[in-house]
Amino acid sequence: MNYEKFKNCIDACYECASECDHCATACLQEEDVKAMAKCIQLDRYCADICRMAAAFMARADGFMGENYSRQLCGFCATICEECGAECDSHKTEHCKNCAEACKRCAEECRKMAA
């Protein structure tokens, strides 16, 4: 089953989506929200693209879609890398957790895209 071979990447994508969704909410509650604006913006894009990449992979099973999944994973990796770099520049725990999830996801997506 082709779906299985995507399992690690799907898990990394959904984990990253959750951390990004949560990070944006936590950023909105920080004292200096303005300093987190770029992080929030990237979190929004990253959460959505991760969720969609996971959905594309789960649907790809030798019947159209594997190629789409690989292309979307390549794009997803780029956003994860940029979101992870931004998160890494902040000291808050939610940003650190998010940065880690972004990096793991970027790695898994790069493997898929290759």
Place this chain on the structure above:
Amino acid sequence: MNYEKFKNCIDACYECASECDHCATACLQEEDVKAMAKCIQLDRYCADICRMAAAFMARADGFMGENYSRQLCGFCATICEECGAECDSHKTEHCKNCAEACKRCAEECRKMAA
């Protein structure tokens, strides 16, 4: 962190979304696709609502959204139960796997909605 208390339900939702996404694709490749039409239709709704319920929960952290998450989980549980019942009526492995994921997700969502 409120996000943590949603963890089990988020995991169950994303797991269910993946099984539904995959089940629909596998149904489309069965010999008798017509017999799977209802299953495919329910899989489409179920995958999307599970993904959104998970996103809502990951964003809910004492700052708006917890109430929305609980309401959406109640609705998600209903769809999971109907999708799980349909999947359970088919013999294919992908339907059986999907039915299990739907039931687990419905249970977690019912707890959240309570």
Place this chain on the structure above:
Amino acid sequence: MNYEKFKNCIDACYECASECDHCATACLQEEDVKAMAKCIQLDRYCADICRMAAAFMARADGFMGENYSRQLCGFCATICEECGAECDSHKTEHCKNCAEACKRCAEECRKMAA
């Protein structure tokens, strides 16, 4: 075609999603982002639920899903009303535009849910 009868509501939902997506981005660029935090948070929920309500309606055609669509529209209306009320409390043009789109969408969704 049942899909046609949902047309006005689908249009209102996607219009509202766009205004919410845009409003959140514009809020993140305001001088006092902190004052817009609640608006951004509501925009995130509202955009997503509107998009999903529209998707549910477009898929509903006498073959499962019309009931789901009506339920989701009821929930969507609630979020639109709360988002619209928050947006209405701000003076910025993007918030005013968003408030209007939220109210129109809430009205259409209430009709659907009825």
Place this chain on the structure above:
Amino acid sequence: MNYEKFKNCIDACYECASECDHCATACLQEEDVKAMAKCIQLDRYCADICRMAAAFMARADGFMGENYSRQLCGFCATICEECGAECDSHKTEHCKNCAEACKRCAEECRKMAA
């Protein structure tokens, strides 16, 4: 406002998403569902990527995201073209409508991606 310049493409994306969502449901109700399996599969991918491209554009306003939007539009155009070609090979009204929406959306997305 940068958001405005994306307006035509956003509209074409959401219109295409609705036609694809509806086409998949209508295909599932055809006498020979098996003959529509590829169309249904492409509709699923196309609806989702169109919805996400529209969301990305509505969020892009000189503050990150315009570049992401253009890249996603390029990918979206490819899927729209393939979905439109498949739909065009069927005689049903919903496929014809969907094929038209796919072509319009592909054109708008190609302009954005350029």
